[in-house]
Amino acid sequence: MLDRKSLVNDIKSFKEVIQRRNFAFDDNYLLELENERKKHQIKTQELQKLRNTYTKSIAKAKSNNENPKPLLDKVADLGAMLDKEKSLLKIVQDKINSFLMNIPNILHESVPLGKSEDENIEVSSWGKPKEFDFMVKDHVDLGKKYGLDFTTATKISGARFVVMTNQIALLHRALAQFMLDYHTKNDYQEAYVPYLVNTDSATNTGQLPKFEEDLFKTSLNNNKDKDKVFYLIPTAEIPLINMFSDTIIKEQDLPIKFVAHTPSFRSEAGSYGRDTRGLIRQHQFDKVELIQVTKPENSYQALEDITCDAENILKDLELPYRKMLLCSGDVGFSSAKTYDLEVWLPGQKKYREISSCSNCEDFQARRLKLRFKDKDDNTILLHTLNGSGVAVGRALVAVLENYQQADGSIKIPTVLQKYMNFKKEIK
C-alpha cells in the first residue's frame, strides 16, 4: 500500500508516475474522499475533545461533593452526535483504504517502459545453450522411466499435479537440499513456516484483496468455524515477510535475511491451456525462497545481491540462463523493480522463468507496520525484498533437459552428486 498523505500532497506527479503502470488513477475521486475525510475527522475529534472536557469536570465535581447534574445535562446528546460523526468518518476511511489497497507500487525509475513480457530487457546472460548431436527430449519424456509420473497424479488430484518417485524424487530433494545449504552458508537464516496463512498475512504482502482468485482458499467444514479462513501460500514470501509484521527492528539487526523451502500453491486461474505439458505450471510446486529486510538506502544494492544469490545456484548447477529486467507492464503489483532469471530449456528451445527477485521498497512494510528507529529516534519504514532461489520444480526440468544424454540417461551436476549418494548419472 502506498502512503496516503504523500500521495495526496503530490497528486499531480503521482498521477504521471502511476501512468507507467497503465493504471487508471482517478485523482478527483480520491481528493473528494479526502475532503470528506477531513471534514468528518475534524468534527469527530472536536466532539471527542468536548466530551473529554466534560468528563473531567464531572469527575472533579463529584470528588468535591458538588452536584454533577448540570454538567450531565449538557453532555446528554453528545454521545449520539459523536456516534453519527464516527460512523460517517469510518465509511469514508474504508472507501479511501480500499482505493489505496488496489493501487500498485510505484515503479523505480530504472524500470523500462513496456506493455508485456516481450519488452523485458536482457541485462546479462551466463553460459551457452548446449549443442546436442542427437534429438533432444523434453523433461516429460526423459523423466518418465525414472519416476516422473503425471498420470498417477491426475488420478489422485487432477490436472497440474505430479507424483515423483525413486530417482526423480531423489533428484528433486537433492536440488532443494543443495539450495538450502548454499544459502544458509551465505548468511541466510533457515526457517520452516506455515503453508496456510490468514487473511491479514496475505493482505500485508499484497496478494489480497486484488488477487484472491489466484489463491487456494480453505475453510473448516463445520458450522462453528466456518468463518475461519486460510489461504495456501502461493510463495513462502508471505509467511517469511509476515514474521516481521508489527515490529520495530533494532538498527544493528539489519539487514535480515531468511531462506525457506516450501511448496507453493497457485490456482493458475486464467492460464488454462498454457504450459499444460509437464512440470512448468503446476498447482503445487516446491520453491526455495529468499527474503531480506533492509534499510531504505540499502534496498537496491540488496536487490542486486539477492538476484546474485539466485544466479549462483544456476551457475553452480551449470545451467545457462539470462537475467531480465522486467518492463513496466510485467512488474508485479507490490514490486518497484524486478529481475527475472530465465533458464535455458533445450526441450522447449527457450529461456523460461526460474526465479523472480523484487524490491517492494516500503509498499509491504506499510501494511506490515515493519519499521526501525534511526539515529535521531525517528521511526522509519523498512524495505522488503524477495527472490526465488530458485524454483525447485523448474530447476528439475532444467537439469533433466540440459543434462540429458543420447541414450536418455541423465548426468548429475557435480554439486548435486553428494546429495545423491555420489551417483554421477541417472539411468
Place this chain on the structure above:
RNA sequence: GGAGGGAUGGCAGAGCGGUUGAAUGCACCGGUCUUGAAAACCGGCAAGAGGUUAUUCUCUUCCAGGGUUCAAAUCCCUGUCCCUCCGCCA
C-alpha cells in the same frame, strides 16, 4: 472434546470505573563522576492519526470486535491466541 486461568509499553510486571498513556524494575539513550570502564547518581525513553506549522495543539490505542456509562485497561457479551489439568492423537 471437557474443566479452569490468562493476554497491559522492547521485556518483566502493577493497576480492576474518574486528572492512568498507564506505577515499579530491567533494557536502551544522554549527562555527572572516572585516565578509561564498571558502579553510583541525574535526566530522557510507546505507537498511530488529524489540524497548524514559528510553535505546538488535539484525537486514538492496555489482544480484537461489540455493549453498559457523562466517563472503561478496569464492568458485560462475542471472537482470537496463550497457559494448566483430564481425554484423544501422528
